[in-house]
Amino acid sequence: MGICKCPKRKVTNQFCFEHRVNVCEDCMVTNHPRCIVQSYLQWLQDCDYNPVCDLCMFELGKDDCVRLSCYHVFHWACIDDMGQKIPNTTAPSEYTCPTCRTPLFPPSHLVSPVAEALKQKLASVNWARAGLGLPLLIEQVKPPQENRKIQVADSYSNAHQIKDTSKIQQNSVISENTHLVVHVEDSTMSRNESQIPKRIFQDFHDSKDVLYDHDENKYRRKSALEWLLRWWKSFWRPIPRGRLYYHRYCVRIILLVIIITTVLILFSWLGEIVTRDDPALDIHNNPNIRVANVKET
Template sequence: MFFYRKMGLCKCPKRRITNQFCYEHRVNVCEVCMVTKHTACTVQSYLKWLQDCDYDSLCTLCNKDLSSKSVVRLTCYHVFHWNCLDHYARKLPSTTAPAGYKCPTCQEPLFPKTNLVSPVGDVLRQKLAGVNWARVGLGLPLLSEEVDAVSNVDTQAVTPLDLSLDMINNSLTNSKDAIVYVEDPNTTINRTDNSGQQQSRRGYQTVDTPTTPPSVDVYDNDDNKYKRKSALYWFNRWLKSVGFGRRHSTGHFYQRYCMAAVLFIIVLTTIVVIFSKLGKIATADDSSFDEHNNPNIKIN
């Protein structure tokens, strides 16, 4: 089970490590891509996709296509039409505590945690800040003209440009299926302000796409990633894993020699057995090889 929980790499240029999986495009996605490229896609953990890959791109509150209206994604990654979620929350009693607002699908808390640093959480806070029923849960003062605020939030979609650099690069915390950023303490991003002073910020390690094809297939193509692999494919991968096929390997010489010797013995034994069987078949009907017809052989 732990093997399936292993992280994957997002397809974005940053190659962020994530365990979230887009059901529609069948790729790993980070939270930045959720709010920029996969706004209306069904996204859950890769483990859940392995358990049940069935999905529909419908809003569970109105049973209509998610792409037809403006949507909002909760911190549990379930997506709803903003109008449907707003109507759902307004039907609750006015005395409902903030903890009483839950996701209609999984019953997780609707409001993001105050210490949660997440692009999805930041976009959700921007959406919820336009209605009074949500401002109470966010700890914000009530609006005087709620009708105008609701119309503005509904018509103006949050664009990716609204995300600040800190929002995108900060690591996520307090989430079971959080995206993990790999920090490189030796990498810094220096920027100079108007006064000439430089401020250093910690950068994040990125994985560059190789210009030449690697000797070992690290990433499968999207087309044949989920196809059934043949026995020859797995045998080829096993040979590469033990050292065969590496052009510039510096170690594991003894392991390679041992594996080569074992393979040679297996092949030699197979050849001997095959030719022995073929020899017996060729002489089975030859009377000269029958010991009962040979006068020089006495059988008691």
């Protein structure tokens, strides 16, 4: 779950596999009309995707596309051709998504940008207007002709195998306010003052602290050096009020002792190397020191 990048900054669990960002339904309609969008947990399980239409197996980026209420994307010409081959006596509930078998027509009480865009698209053809409960058109708006041949199976029931996927629903939306006003009682306020001060807390999304991941490199694999720097800088950040911080001080003291010990050992080793072959420090060459030759018996 994350926050989308559109100005509304909505909390969503939908994830664009192509651009690797969290997207809400407004983002799907405006900025990601042909992208493969599924839940973030599904992307964590398998990040591989194939940007093709499941009906004709051609790429989605070349022709006009439509996104169903289950967020699966197809060529509009393929959906229209599939709907025309279904008998007119078929109940609206029998029109389903070729991929997950969820209802093709969005419920009348569903209010969402994806559902509204889908209803506008379906309202342009007579076979879909009947399922939406709208009167038929005298002159039907036909989808644009394509240069390639659309390969759609004659039998809709045998077009694809049924995939075990569940319908994904949009999570709740947080408030769009970027500032939060909280009334805080000040213990040091004078007795004559009757007003309660207001403290405005600014949002943190513009922070440039390197300790936090930004959207640009959020999903990039990090090296061991970056993890070490993040761990090291975490000990020197300001300690929040009310949180136990004796553990952090103990770690700092231990690290300081280790550094001092390492420096002393290093200097001792370097000094031994420098004075190892110095004749001035040889006791046999010093006239003030007499060394007796002791004979072993």
